[in-house]
Amino acid sequence: MAFDDVCVLIPTFNEAPTIGSVVDGFIDRGYTNVLVIDGGSTDDTQTVAAAHGARVIEQRRSGKGQAVREGLEYIDTKYIVLIDGDSTYDPADADRLLEPLFDGRAEHVIGNRLAQLDDEAMSRLNQFGNRLINSAFTMIHGRDFGDILSGYRAFTRDSLEQIRLSADGFTIETELAVAAVKHRIPTTVVPIEYAPRPSDSETNLDPIRDGGRIIHALYSLARRNNPLFYFGSVGGLSILFGSGVGVFVGYEWFVRHISHEALAVVSAFAILLGVQLFMFGVLSDMVVAVNREHTRQVQALATQLRQESTDTTEEASETTDETPEETTTIDAEN
Structure with a gap:
């Protein structure tokens, strides 16, 4: 260790x-x-x-x-x-x-x-x-x-x-x-x-x-x-709430002949909000996926460049080490 x-x-x-x-x-x-x-x-x-x-x-x-x-x-x-x-x-x-x-x-x-x-x-x-x-x-x-x-x-x-x-x-x-x-x-x-x-x-x-x-x-x-879960969960709850209110409004209208205009507006608004949040989550998830792929490619390129830089430095170091020996040999021959 x-x-x-x-x-x-x-x-x-x-x-x-x-x-x-x-x-x-x-x-x-x-x-x-x-x-x-x-x-x-x-x-x-x-x-x-x-x-x-x-x-x-x-x-x-x-x-x-x-x-x-x-x-x-x-x-x-x-x-x-x-x-x-x-x-x-x-x-x-x-x-x-x-x-x-x-x-x-x-x-x-x-x-x-x-x-x-x-x-x-x-x-x-x-x-x-x-x-x-x-x-x-x-x-x-x-x-x-x-x-x-x-x-x-x-x-x-x-x-x-x-x-x-x-x-x-x-x-x-x-x-x-x-x-x-x-x-x-x-x-x-x-x-x-x-x-x-x-x-x-x-x-x-x-x-x-x-x-x-x-x-x-x-x-x-x-x-x-995970923006799809973050926005989609809230959107799903909004849709469920709106649907529940809508079912109540429909029951009251068809069975008891009682009109609830305000609740109907609330129901429609909640459903539309839920759908919009869900779609926003889908789009955000796509953006995150693309960003992750770009980040992965950049990291891979950075790793490759670091490796190439290291290899170049090692080659330069080896060349520097060999140069004095070659110079000494030439001087000796002269």
Whole structure:
């Protein structure tokens, strides 16, 4: 394992009871480049992390997503491991996450907690929410990543430079998963261990509030990645609503001989709006498809040009190395 090429990034906020064991777990396995980005903890998180051998940076703004963005400013390694500081993930699984990156089989690896989940590690409400969100992600974006909310993943720095992260809080994992689909980043999933949170450590996640934010972010991000679903779903609901009102108006007119002119206008308006939204979604989807193809061609051309530039540089270097020898031979003959 090329440990010198890996940086372990740990966003924290009030993780003093657990951050020490997390840092030790990585350093004991040879990952000496451990970076803790702290969101202004009010306990001893920063002191404990530094005492156990981690670099500690206090982020300028709060939020896990902000921590990831700021952390990239201090990382110059080729590979990055992202993990929570709550001691629910096993540092030993880092080798398993990095293996597909080192082998060149992927540029983004997600640790799947749900593959072999212990019932005590996650409440039934959280399990239901995770599976609901993963099912929605698969339906909207067409990829099954198993556990898009996992806080344990690894990626190449080059893959992160392809995307623009904007999430501030716990929606960062969702944004990373959507970006992997949007930019066609080779992504794979590996099963990992997930342990119950230690009793002396308090969670920063609110299942209802943050779950709602994640679902909202998942739907909002579909606007640029799957506009047909984004506009088509609203259009479909509008058509269903208009059709329902229309059925009521028709029943009242033909059966009870009661006229509802206002409701009839509402019904027609809702149906027309739904059709227009659906058509707009179709057109937007076509534009996105063309843009993706153009982006793919540009990336392929850029890769080809970089390769040709590298080959040219190597040939020039070889020619430069040979020139002094030839000159020496000529001088000797003279």
